[in-house]
Amino acid sequence: MDHIDRALLARLQQDATQSYAALGQAVGLSAGAAHERVRKLRERGAIRRTAAEVEPAAVGAGILAYVTVDSTAWLGDSGESFAALPEILEAHVVAGSAAVLLKVRAASTGHLQDVLRRVYAIDGVGATRVTVVLDTFFERPVSPTATPPA
Secondary structure (H helix, E strand, O other): OOHHHHHHHHHHHHOOOOOHHHHHHHHOOOHHHHHHHHHHHHHOOOOOOOOOOOOHHHHOOOEEEEEEEEEOOOOOOOHHHHHOOOOEEEEEEOOOOOOEEEEEEEOOHHHHHHHHHHHHOOOOEEEEEEEEOOOOOOOOOOOOOOOOOO
């Protein structure tokens, strides 16, 4: 991946609806060359998908919580069980004091409590610790132009 691919990725992260002509102009390529580069980035898996970024509060999911899950058994094979709960946006098997880390969006604290009840119903879940986010300074995607450490 060269600097042009990284620049294309950065531009697409800002606005994925840009025309190939606009993308090409921004990085010094023709529209056709920009299109071909983007196609290859998709084929290689550098672009996983193109989606609209939705404001959570606008769709009734204004409560953000991170939940650590302790286990009574190995949870590494429980991905489908966590994925079955639509309020869980991310689920990660982690090392440390917990087995799984969840990112959860809910409409209210009552809704969050219902999500936790459903998490407890998953085989192997022993306990949870919940951190409710009061305010977010910033969120950002992975930067394709950040220089990797040497």
